[in-house]
Amino acid sequence: xxxxxxxxxxxxxxxxxxxxxxxxxxxxxxxxxxxxxxxxxxxxxxxxxxxxxxxxxxxxxxxxxxxxxxxxxxxxxxxxxxxxxxxxxxxxxxxxxxxxxxxxxxxxxxxxxxxxxxxxxxxxxxxxxxxxxxxxxxxxxxxxxxxxxxxxxxxxxxxxxxxxxxxxxxxxxxxxxxxxxxxxxxxxxxxxxxxxxxxxxxxxxxxxxxxxxxxxxxxxxxxxxxxxxxxxxxxxxxxxxxxxxxxxxxxxxxxxxxxxxxxxxxxxxxxxxxxxxxxxxxxxxxxxxxxxxxxxxxxxxxxxxxxxxxxxxxxxxxxxxxxxxxxxxxxxxxx
Numbered sequence: 001x002x003x004x005x006x007x008x009x010x011x012x013x014x015x016x017x018x019x020x021x022x023x024x025x026x027x028x029x030x031x032x033x034x035x036x037x038x039x040x041x042x043x044x045x046x047x048x049x050x051x052x053x054x055x056x057x058x059x060x061x062x063x064x065x066x067x068x069x070x071x072x073x074x075x076x077x078x079x080x081x082x083x084x085x086x087x088x089x090x091x092x093x094x095x096x097x098x099x100x101x102x103x104x105x106x107x108x109x110x111x112x113x114x115x116x117x118x119x120x121x122x123x124x125x126x127x128x129x130x131x132x133x134x135x136x137x138x139x140x141x142x143x144x145x146x147x148x149x150x151x152x153x154x155x156x157x158x159x160x161x162x163x164x165x166x167x168x169x170x171x172x173x174x175x176x177x178x179x180x181x182x183x184x185x186x187x188x189x190x191x192x193x194x195x196x197x198x199x200x201x202x203x204x205x206x207x208x209x210x211x212x213x214x215x216x217x218x219x220x221x222x223x224x225x226x227x228x229x230x231x232x233x234x235x236x237x238x239x240x241x242x243x244x245x246x247x248x249x250x251x252x253x254x255x256x257x258x259x260x261x262x263x264x265x266x267x268x269x270x271x272x273x274x275x276x277x278x279x280x281x282x283x284x285x286x287x288x289x290x291x292x293x294x295x296x297x298x299x300x301x302x303x304x305x306x307x308x309x310x311x312x313x314x315x316x317x318x319x320x321x322x323x324x325x326x327x328x329x330x331x332x333x334x335x
Contacts (some may be wrong), residue, residue, distance in 0.1 A: 043123050047126075061167070121135065148164060
């Protein structure tokens with residue numbers, strides 16, 4: 001079988017490569033190797049994606065958390081969030097640098113802020129790709145404060161007023177989100193908030209016929225179960241579970257939700273042509289919400305337990321089985 005001749009861009013690339021001298025080819029190879037080395041050395045975003053941006057009103061800014069915990073806003077998103085045009089290439093850094101160094105606002109920008117603006121953070125997306133650029137998330141707040149201070153001092157030019165208006169909208173959004181987060185943290189509600197939010201999302205946004213198939217038991221639950229049972233978790237086969245894990249799950253989850261729940265779920269599950277998972281038969285609102293809350297309790301206890309007996313002792317105190325007056329000891333963990 002003969003290989004077809006290159007066409008289009010590939011043909012042009014072959015032609016350009018053929019026109020280079022051996023020295024030029026060697027230099028290109030070195031530059032490519034250095035670029036790959038630099039990319040591999042950059043911090044990686046462990047959380048975040050362009051599909052789930054920070055939303056404040058009509059403003060959407062992609063955000064990420066890097067390996068060292070740094071919260072980063074994308075360069076393009078931050079520039080657009082301030083109401084500026086991005087341009088091309090390194091236009092984002094140039095646009096911000098020009099604005100921050102301009103006559104109207106430079107006196108309100110300190111040296112630390114200017115250093116961050118002129119040297120954006122380089123990082124890698126978790127999904128791969130080339131070099132991404134961003135800024136520490138707190139820099140956006142500092143720039144907004146500087147813009148509003150410049151407006152109060154009457155230093156802004158007329159064509160910059162829209163940036164001040166955008167900065168005001170952002171600051172108001174930060175204040176609303178910030179006070180909610182502070183109250184949730186002070187009251188301890190942030191732990192329950194996440195669980196409630198999941199149940200509400202399921203109920204409000206997922207069609208009822210799809211709800212039973214949304215993943216409920218996440219990897220944390222099973223990773224801790226493997227650890228507490230003295231077994232090695234198989235990351236290469238994350239869906240693998242010893243058969244008896246079902247018996248354990250019934251005991252630590254469904255027997256502790258409410259009286260008779262396990263029996264009712266088993267009966268409902270037996271009616272279908274194809275057996276599914278028990279949690280798929282819970283009601284979308286109350287039942288699923290309480291399951292998620294209970295699972296949060298279970299995983300939290302797993303995290304602070306040394307082995308299965310230790311975990312069971314804690315669980316029996318916090319969430320005992322319904323209809324039992326004595327503690328039943330399960331078998332010893334597998335070794």
